[in-house]
Amino acid sequence: MLRLIRTESFKLSRKLKSWLGPQLILVLVLIAFPLSIDISQYDLDKFYFSIIVISLMMTAFISTEGMFEEDFEDGSLEQEFLLEQDFYKIVLSKMLIYVFFIGIPIALIGSLFLITNGADFDDLPKVFSILCLSNILLFNLFSFGNALSINKGAMLGVLTSLPLALPVIILLGRAVRTIQYGEGFFSIIILMSGISLIVLAIMPIVISAALKTHID
Amino acid sequence: MYPYLLFIGITTLMIGWIWGVLYAPEDFQQGNSYRIIFLHVPASIFAQTIYYFMSICALMHIVWRVKLAAYLIKSAAPIGAMITFIALFSGSIWGIPTWGTWWQWDARITSTLILFIMYLGILTLHGSFSNLEKADRLMSILVIVGVVNLPIIKKSVDWWSTLHQPASISTSGSSIDPSMLMPLLISIVGLGFTLISLGILSSRLYILNREKNKKWVLEHV
Numbered sequence: 191m192l193r194l195i196r197t198e199s200f201k202l203s204r205k206l207k208s209w210l211g212p213q214l215i216l217v218l219v220l221i222a223f224p225l226s227i228d229i230s231q232y233d234l235d236k237f238y239f240s241i242i243v244i245s246l247m248m249t250a251f252i253s254t255e256g257m258f259e260e261d262f263e264d265g266s267l268e269q270e271f272l273l274e275q276d277f278y279k280i281v282l283s284k285m286l287i288y289v290f291f292i293g294i295p296i297a298l299i300g301s302l303f304l305i306t307n308g309a310d311f312d313d314l315p316k317v318f319s320i321l322c323l324s325n326i327l328l329f330n331l332f333s334f335g336n337a338l339s340i341n342k343g344a345m346l347g348v349l350t351s352l353p354l355a356l357p358v359i360i361l362l363g364r365a366v367r368t369i370q371y372g373e374g375f376f377s378i379i380i381l382m383s384g385i386s387l388i389v390l391a392i393m394p395i396v397i398s399a400a401l402k403t404h405i406d
Numbered sequence: 407m408y409p410y411l412l413f414i415g416i417t418t419l420m421i422g423w424i425w426g427v428l429y430a431p432e433d434f435q436q437g438n439s440y441r442i443i444f445l446h447v448p449a450s451i452f453a454q455t456i457y458y459f460m461s462i463c464a465l466m467h468i469v470w471r472v473k474l475a476a477y478l479i480k481s482a483a484p485i486g487a488m489i490t491f492i493a494l495f496s497g498s499i500w501g502i503p504t505w506g507t508w509w510q511w512d513a514r515i516t517s518t519l520i521l522f523i524m525y526l527g528i529l530t531l532h533g534s535f536s537n538l539e540k541a542d543r544l545m546s547i548l549v550i551v552g553v554v555n556l557p558i559i560k561k562s563v564d565w566w567s568t569l570h571q572p573a574s575i576s577t578s579g580s581s582i583d584p585s586m587l588m589p590l591l592i593s594i595v596g597l598g599f600t601l602i603s604l605g606i607l608s609s610r611l612y613i614l615n616r617e618k619n620k621k622w623v624l625e626h627v
Binding site for chain 2: 334338339342345346349350352353354356357360396399400403404406
């Protein structure tokens with residue numbers, strides 16, 4: 191497992207566009223959105239969390255788009271499978287590395303932008319933890335969609351994974367309200383942590399099954 | 407067998423609709439606009455039922471590698487997409503006189519839209535691969551994962567404060583007057599038979615198409 195994590199982190203760190211690109215896109219969207227609409231700062235304070243959530247969803251999708259495609263195309267996915275005889279560890283290590291290199295930074299960027307747009311500074315840990323958990327969920331769901339479609343383009347990946355991501359967005363909407371009203375935050379964070387753990391445990395098995403089908 | 411089922415289905419559906427539209431009493435709050443329930447409710451029920459059926463087939467295909475189960479999923483998915491679209495469309499029409507809007511980002515409506523996108527995703531995924539065995543397997547995986555949406559649709563009216571009303575018919579009873587309930591139940595049964603017969607026809611055609619190079623198909627045709 192450690193060898194896989196080392197390999198994956200080395201591979202991702204060499205692909206600058208894969209980990210830096212999504213972060214820059216997120217920053218661009220978060221800067222451009224308020225400029226493109228004519229609303230007061232008061233309205234923006236209310237809407238900005240939703241803008242971050244949707245931008246995060248887009249970024250998560252862009253980040254995972256090539257997660258398996260390149261490895262599949264150049265045969266390294268098959269080679270890893272022959273070495274490990276199991277995809278679970280490969281998928282899990284990929285997921286952990288992607289969340290660590292991309293998910294956590296974009297959660298931090300989102301939290302900082304929110305603070306600069308009117309949110310209370312004391313809410314920073316709450317916002318950051320919610321965005322981190324939602325990233326774990328979104329990265330898993332989108333990588334599932336991309337594992338199914340693998341080299342068939344983004345449209346198919348979106349069609350297959352977006353229906354699964356929408357309940358996460360609804361849950362995030364509820365989390366946003368708990369932060370804004372200052373009530374029920376701990377129950378929602380416990381719920382999200384539970385769902386994230388379940389998804390993190392089960393989704394690599396499902397993704398492995400999809401990848402195995404491609405290699406068979 | 408399917409022509410008989412189709413005949414029974416359409417006849418029962420017509421009885422339910424004629425009874426519901428012409429003879430059932432007017433609703434004291436919604437007037438005549440409520441009569442769309444004789445289409446909307448059966449369509450909504452079967453939109454989810456078809457997905458349950460597909461998920462059982464997907465499990466059979468993944469676990470026991472039953473080839474026929476994958477054929478059934480592929481045949482049922484367009485019917486599921488069609489009936490989900492009818493449920494959404496009829497709901498929109500009903501929304502105008504009751505809510506004053508065609509569309510509302512309400513939990514039940516949105517989750518049903520997600521189900522519709524799911525059906526489209528399943529069909530697109532299967533259509534994207536030239537290797538049909540691979541397509542069958544990937545489609546089954548997606549169907550199983552998509553099951554997670556069904557309890558969300560079912561419970562959406564209880565978990566969130568929604569514009570959509572909670573279920574009127576449950577195992578503990580019904581809040582609908584019997585004079586309206588009877589034609590509704592007949593419409594549900596009628597649509598059920600119609601969809602089963604369409605499912606049989608669709609799977610028959612699909613199996614013949616998939617197995618067209620086999621000897622038994624040539625003999626059969």
